[in-house]
Amino acid sequence: MAIEALPKIKELAPDASLCVYGLYAPMNADLFRSLGVKTILGGEFENSLVSMAQRIQAGEGDTQTEPETCLEKIEFIAPDRSKLPTLSKYANLINPDGSTLTVGFAETTRGCKYHCTHCPVVPVYNGKFYVIPADIVLNDIRNQIKEGAQHISFGDPDFFNGPGHALKIVRALHQEFPALSYDVTIKIEHIVKYPEEMKVLKETGCLFILSAVEAVDDDILGYLDKGHTRADFINALAFLHEINIDLTPTFVAFTPWTTLEIYLELLRYIVELQLIESIAPVQLSIRLLIPAGSCILDIDNLDGIIGEFDASILGHPWANPDPRVDKLQQDVQAWVMQAEADGLSRADIFKGIWTMSHEIADRPVPELDLEHTGKPIPRLSENWYCCAEPTCEQLVSF
Known part of the structure; x- marks a missing residue:
């Protein structure tokens, strides 16, 4: 774009x-x-x-x-958003009952101390992160609340890069604005590592946690250096259910290592864990973006799979060793775009993905129980993308 x-x-x-x-x-x-x-x-x-x-x-x-x-530390000041469009012009929060909330945005840190191989933050920050002073963050949020914000979406790459700092901010925020809700992005490994801190998030108004699960295949998670396993994901999900915080998983469903069986396994886990309503359908069409300088390029087993840099996608093109996987990705993306334009439910869209995935793998299509898809959860009106090649819809919309 x-x-x-x-x-x-x-x-x-x-x-x-x-x-x-x-x-x-x-x-x-x-x-x-x-x-x-x-x-x-x-x-x-x-x-x-x-x-x-x-x-x-x-x-x-x-x-x-x-x-x-x-990467020199700067002196932060509260952003002046007075010349920006009103908050109503941006994404809003959609509750399960269909009601909406006006959403503001804030960050408590910049950068990230982790080195996930596919992440665009890593080549720039290389493991460094910077704390934004609490008073700056709180003043920014206060100003947005004056402009109508009812919910704050924290945009830190990982809200728990500095958990003590993060908790200080949400505690102060909740004390001053007890009706305000918020969402955060947190790594699966941090959800597992900080159970008591998760409870504080619930107590201070956290509606849901967005987490880049990326895959349920442990080998792919290893290539991406995500720091968690499939078992960690399942445990994190179960714990968040216990304390009544919704999890919004995101995925890079198509990678150079994805096979048809691995994709079908992902769909099976989504069904078994009753996550159909928790996952934006576009997440099941996401194709890994490999930008210039990506740490993915240092992985040994990708010879002959990744091409030279292509300016049209701001990345390196790649082809899956099994052409059927690339065909499936294109079909899923096209189906999701059309189905969402037609107003289909997440369950019906998932059913279409389920059917076409089994058919292209030449497998019988198992009956899908759409009575247990999981409860609808709060979500933002615009889908969240990360580490993804641009979709056809994004390119056309420009």
Whole structure:
């Protein structure tokens, strides 16, 4: 989408000096410069962004003098969101009864101290993370509540990179705004490691935890260096059920190591664990993105599977050793897009995925019990993507 946007931006503002910033910016620096971008910033970007603006304003030219990736600690200030669209223009929270809540957004940390091989945070931050002072976070949330926020979605790559810091913030938040709810993203291994802290989340208004489960195959989890096993996932899910926090798992369902049997196994576990209502159907079509600089490229058993960098997808194309798996991914993605456009339920969409997956594997299609799909849970109105190649819907929508 960025590649599509840049020529149009240059057409609208031919004299503008273009800057891109974010996780994928320095990873694709050569490509962006070839498209006319003058400044590329990643990591802790704010000071460099100010420097760029001052440089251009002073007439010093648009040749970048700032580092492409900055990991120096910066002095955080509460964001000024006054010029942004109103919160009602963004994703909202949909409750099981159909009611909605206006959603705000905050981060308590930046970066991540873990090294999951497929994660775009790792090539930039390389295991570093930075704590945003509690008073800054709380002031930002207060300002959003004044603008109508009823629920806060914390966007930390892992809310428990610093569990003590995180708990300090949610305790203070709950004391000041007891009716406010929130959601967080936490690794499965942290859900298992911090049971008492999970109870604090429940007590302070946490509605659900989003966790990048990624797979239920232990070999794939090992390649991704996720730090958890299938058994850990099952145990984490059971514990969260006990304390009444919903888990929203996300997956990278299609990887170079995915076989038809591994995919069918994933579907079986979703059925057995009654997670059909907890998983956005698009998650079952997600295909691994391998961006420039990805740690996936260092894994030994991918020779001949991964191609040269392709600017059109900002990543390395790859083909599954079994062409049927790639065909299944395309079919699942197309089915999910059409089914959601037609307003089908998550259960009916899953049934379609279940059927086509068994058929392409030349297996009998087992009867699917849709009476026990799990209870509907709170969810955001926009699906959450990570480490995924762009879907056709995303590209078309631009």
